[in-house]
Amino acid sequence: METENTTSEVSELESTFSVEKQKRIFKIIVIGDSNVGKTCLTFRFCGGKFPDKTEATIGVDFRERTLEIDTETIKLQLWDTAGQERFRKSMVQHYYRNVHAVVFVYDMTKLASFENMPAWIDECDRHSLSADVPRILVGNKCDEKDKIQVSTNLAQKFADMHCMPLFETSAKDDSEADNVEAIFMTLAHKLKAHKQMMNKALPRYNSTDMKRAKVISIGREKSASSSDCAC
Ligand SMILES: Nc1nc2c(ncn2[C@@H]2O[C@H](COP(=O)(O)OP(=O)(O)OP(=O)(O)O)[C@@H](O)[C@H]2O)c(=O)[nH]1
Numbered sequence: 156m157e158t159e160n161t162t163s164e165v166s167e168l169e170s171t172f173s174v175e176k177q178k179r180i181f182k183i184i185v186i187g188d189s190n191v192g193k194t195c196l197t198f199r200f201c202g203g204k205f206p207d208k209t210e211a212t213i214g215v216d217f218r219e220r221t222l223e224i225d226t227e228t229i230k231l232q233l234w235d236t237a238g239q240e241r242f243r244k245s246m247v248q249h250y251y252r253n254v255h256a257v258v259f260v261y262d263m264t265k266l267a268s269f270e271n272m273p274a275w276i277d278e279c280d281r282h283s284l285s286a287d288v289p290r291i292l293v294g295n296k297c298d299e300k301d302k303i304q305v306s307t308n309l310a311q312k313f314a315d316m317h318c319m320p321l322f323e324t325s326a327k328d329d330s331e332a333d334n335v336e337a338i339f340m341t342l343a344h345k346l347k348a349h350k351q352m353m354n355k356a357l358p359r360y361n362s363t364d365m366k367r368a369k370v371i372s373i374g375r376e377k378s379a380s381s382s383d384c385a386c
């Protein structure tokens with residue numbers, strides 16, 4: 156028998172459910188050598204500016220941005236991973252779990268960071284992501300025009316060999332901000348167009364389950380609600 160307050164809680168649960176139901180969350184991991192600019196790129200896209208100072212990422216940093224694409228609200232959850240081996244070793248399987256897209260980043264002014272790309276791709280392959288998880292290759296720091304060590308031609312050949320689109324950009328140069336935006340927006344459109352509902356935020360109940368869920372959750376009222384963290 157539902158009393159007055161349970162009805163309002165039920166409708167609250169319903170509204171939360173219905174809001175969450177529309178917002179798909181996509182996990183995008185950003186991978187590459189230390190110092191290539193992964194933190195700055197994610198900061199530029201999510202925060203709209205170049206961070207004054209960054210430190211080496213330890214483990215992983217999360218940055219999110221909610222987007223409106225063709226009337227659907229989706230959330231991109233960027234996992235800014237550590238490039239330094241000592242700061243990432245116990246985290247790697249968390250990086251790749253339930254990932255929806257992978258962004259590989261190298262520093263255009265550091266040939267070694269590009270030459271390490273096969274190792275990063277191997278790491279990704281070892282986590283047997285399904286073939287339909289999009290991967291893109293990003294050359295960062297194109298603003299350092301007189302220090303470029305990786306030519307577009309060389310990078311394009313590598314990208315073609317691995318069936319990835321190549322983007323060359325700069326997290327630092329404000330005039331490149333639209334390009335950084337375009338990189339992640341291209342990915343967002345691709346993920347959104349993806350047929351399967353990949354949302355991890357909430358399981359999909361049908362209406363009868365919902366009713367049962369309502370009664371059960373009200374009955375247990377104090378039970379801690381499980382977080383819908385996608386990790
Ligand atoms: N010139 C230039 N410098 C950049 C750019 N992006 C990042 N940097 C600089 O490169 C250095 C490293 O940037 P981060 O974003 O911290 O590098 P990271 O890949 O996150 O490094 P880890 O966290 O150690 O993996 C910092 O000094 C940044 O200011 C860029 O587009 N152009």
Ligand SMILES: [Mg+2]
Binds near residue numbers: 194211235
């Ligand atoms: Mg970092």
